[in-house]
Amino acid sequence: MTSLDDGLVEIDSDETNLDTEFVDREHPRFISLELTNFLSYKQAKLEFGEFIALVGPNASGKSNLVAAIKLLREIPTYGLQTAIARRGGFDQLRHRSAGRPYDPAIRLTFAMGENPASTYELRLGAVKGQRYKVKKESADVYWRGRRFTLDSDGSKVVWTDARQNGANRRRAEFVVAPGQSAISTGGLGGYVVYDALQMMQTVEVNPAKVADLQEPSSTREFDSDGSNVTSIYENLDAATKRELVDELAAIVPGIESIEVARLADRQTLRFRQRTESGIREFYAKQMSDGTLRALAILLAALQRSRPGLLVIEEPEVAIHLGALRTLVELLQVQSEQSQILITTHSADIVDALPIDSIRIVWSQSDASHVAPISEHSKEPVRLGLITPGQLLRSDSLDPAI
Ligand SMILES: Nc1ncnc2c1ncn2[C@@H]1O[C@H](COP(=O)(O)OP(=O)(O)OP(=O)(O)O)[C@@H](O)[C@H]1O
Ligand SMILES: [Mg+2]
Structure with a gap:
């Protein structure tokens, strides 16, 4: 009507x-x-930015x-x-x-x-x-x-x-x-x-779904659990595939190329990886959970229809400590094209981010609250006396309220 x-x-x-x-x-x-x-919020306002990280206790x-x-x-x-x-x-x-x-x-x-x-x-x-x-x-x-x-x-x-x-x-x-x-x-x-x-794109990778044989699909929309990574990867242009492989290799050394392998009417990703015994090929099923998680996160960021906002819960899960900074730096580069929001418990991630990108989440009087960091918490960080990660570890990041 x-x-x-x-x-x-x-x-x-x-x-x-x-x-x-x-x-x-x-x-x-x-x-x-x-x-x-x-849910747990009575009244709250989250301000986005190019890259923001939500930190706070469990629940x-x-x-x-x-x-x-x-x-x-x-x-x-x-x-x-x-x-x-x-x-x-x-x-x-x-x-x-x-x-x-x-x-x-x-x-x-x-x-x-x-x-x-x-x-x-x-x-x-x-x-x-x-x-x-x-x-x-x-x-x-x-x-x-x-x-x-x-x-x-x-x-x-x-x-x-x-x-x-x-x-x-x-x-x-x-x-x-x-x-x-x-x-x-x-x-x-x-x-x-x-x-x-x-x-807005949320990413909650399930490594088992990334590794499973997948049906080819024509969708250009990334499934948040990673269950259509093969189609999304296939859709990338050659330069972006190269970029993705290089970025993944920065996290998981030795990865040289990735291609989509077809097995009857299903498909999976095949990785070429340099090992001590030379170059070897592995299907997604044989790759580690951390590799598959990192791959899916990078793919969500680099997919052909770039998200306006990419939301990643706890990107630190299953990623080696030494590679976390690399992952965060890669995401920071991507945040010039897609805004990024992560949740994290990792002091190493928090240390890799500008202090203004942190949002504190806390529970008080039966409700959740969210706010940027207070000026008095930022001051010692700006003076180089302490890092944001150290403040997080000692539970002394105070919200601006
Ligand atoms: N409808 C609701 N009303 C009030 N509180 C709720 C409601 N639903 C969930 N909650 C509260 O929200 C909490 C879960 O919050 P949430 O999952 O956002 O935590 P989190 O900060 O992500 O924690 P974690 O770091 O452990 O993942 C529950 O423990 C519950 O107390
Ligand atoms: Mg949570």
């Missing part, structure tokens, strides 16, 4: 028929993520921030209902502390290219007899001189589309199915939000 209000000018339809590829080319820059009553809330990103990321792929189900259902998402659980909300702020900052917000609520409803979904999107707004109460959806100076404003109403997101209802405005969400 679509209706254009009388008296509003319809924008030349050629312009609104741009395909998604076109929207894709403009990279979003992610600015912040605000959570309200979401402090690092993965819960990542969970919010995953939820947003899965809306374009699975739809909101399935995205919520994949996170354990609505009830699990609601913040629980003393008293009753409240309605969770997520707000993402990002900018498309050089445009002013755009926002997307989703607020969910409980419904008797049903699981949840979308209480409010809104967006204010700036893109190529245009401004799109979304205002939805979970059933009636209103999109507006105008020049940034307010000219040529038009308004369209739609109806959205209960429990679903309105971002796919709104033409170009919806595409921009959809694409921004889709440009």
Whole structure:
């Protein structure tokens, strides 16, 4: 059901028929993520950067921030209902502390290219007899001189589309199915939000999936557990394959080349590695977990459709201490093209990063909090008296609050 209000000018339809590829080319820059009553957070704001690292004790809330990103990321792929189900259902998402659980909300702020900052917000609520409803979904999107707004109460959806100076404003109403997101209802405005969400990539490598024989797939989307690395690798151009092999060799010495080997209707990666007894070939199944994890992380960063934001939980897992710095340096180079967010318990990683890239996560008064490092913690680091990793080890990194 679509209706254009009388008296509003319809924008030349050629312009609104741009395909998604076109929207894709403009990279979003992610600015912040605000959570309200979401998992362990009552109210929190995470500021992104080129490269940020979340540090904090076990169960402090690092993965819960990542969970919010995953939820947003899965809306374009699975739809909101399935995205919520994949996170354990609505009830699990609601913040629980003393008293009753409240309605969770997520707000993402990002900018498309050089445009002013755009926002997307989703607020969910409980419904008797049903699981949840979308209480409010809104967006204010700036893109190529245009401004799109979304205002939805979970059933009636209103999109507006105008020049940034307010000219040529038009308004369209739609109806959205209960429990679903309105971002796919709104033409170009919806595409921009959809694409921004889709440009967030989380990586949770499962080495067994990387090693398994894989079915060839034409998708260009990296599976976060590594289960389609063969197809993603095959899709790289020759120069990027070389770059990936060189980077992997910096972490796992001796790797000389990687190719996709076909075995009946399945495929796997075959590595050529220099060993003491000469050059040998190994299938992914024979490679170490650390090698497969490092490979998948590098591939996620170098894949053909580069993510706007790459999220990696605990990249230190299964990586040799001596190679960690190399991995972080490689990621820092990639962060010029894709923003990166990691969670980590590693003092060595923290030491390899600028102090401003660290975000402290902690739990207090029944809720999680996140903040950059306080000035008084930064001071001795700037003076060279102590390193951020030493502060982490002695539990004396203080948040700026
Ligand atoms: N709905 C909820 N309401 C309140 N607290 C919750 C909710 N769901 C999870 N939590 C809390 O969040 C904690 C888990 O947080 P999270 O997984 O983000 O920790 P983490 O910082 O990633 O820890 P680790 O370093 O061990 O991975 C749980 O221990 C639980 O106390
Ligand atoms: Mg965690």
